[in-house]
Amino acid sequence: MKKILYILLGLVLLVVVAIGVLVTVINPNDFKPLITEEVKKTTGRELVIDGDISWRFWPSLGLSVEKLQFKNPEGFAEPNLVSLDKAEMSVSVMPLLSDTLDIGLVSLYGAHVFIQTLPNGTTNLDGLTGGEEAAAPADTAGTTAPASETPQEGTTPADPATAWTIAIGGLDLVDASATVRDDKAGTVSEISTLNLNVGKLETGLWVPIEFNVQGKQNAMAFTARGTTEAMLSKDAIKSQLRKLSVSATLNDPQLTLESVSVTADQAGIAIPANIGFSVKGKANDLAFDTSGTAELLVDDTMQQIAVKGIDVATALVGSALPRPKMNVGFKGDVDYNGAVQKVSLANLVANVDELVVDGNASVVLADIPAVRFDLHSKKINVDAFLGGKEGSAPASDDNASQGEAPKPSVPAKKAPLSDVEPDLSALKGLDIAGKILIEEFIANNVEVTDVTTAFAVNRGKATLKQFDAKLYDGTIAATGSLNATTSPARYQVKKVIKNVNVQPLLKAAANEDMLSGKGNIDANLSGVGLSEKRLRAGITGTIAINFADGSVDGINIPEMIREAKATLKGKRAEYVEETKKTDFSALTATFNLGGGNASTRNLKLEAPAIRVRGEGSTNLIAETIDFDIVTSVVGTSKGQGGKDIDELNDVSIPVALGGTWQAPTYELDVKALLSNNKVLEEKARKEAERGLKKLLGDKADDDNVKQVADKLLKGLFN
Known part of the structure; x- marks a missing residue:
């Protein structure tokens, strides 16, 4: 057992010594020409490494590069596509023995990227993939087996993707920056610090x-700044986030986001x-403060996206609003x-201050x-x-409040129709297309209840299907x-009003109560044109009215009849003035x-007691009235007027x-009154003759006086 340990220790020592000799003997800066040449061959661009390439030995094999510049072709605003102050990377030594590539922290300092599109559409990214020559392998005169050659029997080529385990200790990007300039569109986007x-x-x-x-x-x-945690998966789509927190600001001449x-508890x-x-x-001039919450869920196919429990509130302040302050x-x-490219809104509740609308909606994207x-x-x-009519009070007059008589109002000059x-x-x-139900609707002081409206707008044609x-x-x-x-x-409009x-x-x-x-x-109306003038000049159709059991205020026809009666008698009407x-x-x-x-x-x-017939017209543009009304007294003493008008x-x-x-x-029209009614004319003549006799006495029987009086009476009635 000890022998095996000694052997392993010896192998490790041998590797360490070999790496030490490699680091000591080989200067990585000697490879600069080779690196720049390969980059030139592959991309057609120049790579400049002004600083040193250095490495360290233990406990990891480290590599650092300083002052790196990847050049742009001529004709662009900046000389470099990419520039880098310093880059560092390390690889752990011991894991290499077990087919593990354990890359340590990768650090990039002062990286800058410049991308430009010229007015002709050319960019400094064009041509970076290299041509066929760069892609073709070098001629090795048969020293390397063809790619199609099968390995010798008994050997199995290793698959690097499965044979090695790769881990990266992290990424540190310090003081990076970028500029994207589009001369064709006239825009410049910059990241000054990242x-x-x-x-x-x-x-x-x-x-x-x-x-x-x-x-x-x-x-x-x-x-912008933020923090989160990510769990990476070999299947990238299954990666997740949690504890997401992002904050940002924006400043623009038209828009400022303070x-x-x-935030999100998790995402995936x-x-x-x-x-x-x-x-x-x-x-x-519009200030806003918005906050909200929601639950987001995206299914495995990414075809179904659900946002549940949306709750958004916005406070608005601005002089252009209907109210100085509003809550939406x-x-x-x-x-x-x-x-099916469809968005559905359910359980919708939207409000603008006290105005609240609820329901459902959908949008098919096309x-x-x-x-x-x-x-x-x-x-x-x-x-x-x-802030309209409801609860509004008339404006006060300062002079009137001080006891002075108010000045007569001068009617405003009517503006011409647009x-x-x-x-x-x-x-x-x-x-x-849709339907709206409103239980109570008030506009211009008019109150309407139980409103049901269905309408549609389709490519320029609007239809009110129901109101x-x-x-x-x-x-x-x-x-x-x-x-x-x-x-x-x-x-075209059709409207039917019943029993209002x-x-x-x-x-x-x-604010009129004349009827x-x-x-x-x-x-039943139709017309061409929606300007104020064309609405009045171009409208055609009919309006039929039928009012029952009411009154016309502002005119008392029985009173006018009594005035006519008194006129015929040459007297002043003696009665108490009634409501008009x-x-x-x-x-x-x-x-x-x-x-x-x-x-x-x-x-x-x-x-009661009278019948009225009339005809005439009103000019919708000049707003003038021209009607002739004829009133007939019927044979009754009941109702308005009573016995006082029976004689007529x-x-x-x-x-x-x-x-x-x-x-x-x-x-x-007194003259027409007398000339159109023979009975009245005869009564008027008798009253006139009686008045002349009282006035002239015996001279009234003189033929010359009679002729003059007759001419006067004819002038009165004709």
């Missing part, structure tokens, strides 16, 4: 990794990773199916992504969200379409739209409606 420390690279063990880097791309500067943080194929992240920064949140699960969704919201109050068409080109790149809602004790249903593939765009309580709707929408009752509206309101049991009309006008020939109003039974009274939408006018 430090990387990797522990012993050995399969089956957790290897610590630490890095820090800083650099810039054009005007954008960045920093802090970015990403078919291993769930719990990820946390936070980002704080500013984009132009997102929760849900995301699944990606690579086989040349135009196909988006499908089914969403729901309990309440959306646009007015409250935008004829600029909206840009709808984005619709051509959309494929969206159903409850509106002030009634219902509304609408469908429509928009074709943005033509210019200007074309549209009109007055609270008008009060909420326009009350139960309203039904049936609209005309009750009706039915108000109907059909408006025809076209040429910038909305006109009707069948306006009808049926009220079967008399037609014309009223002219004019003015503008903002300031409508109502006038009793």
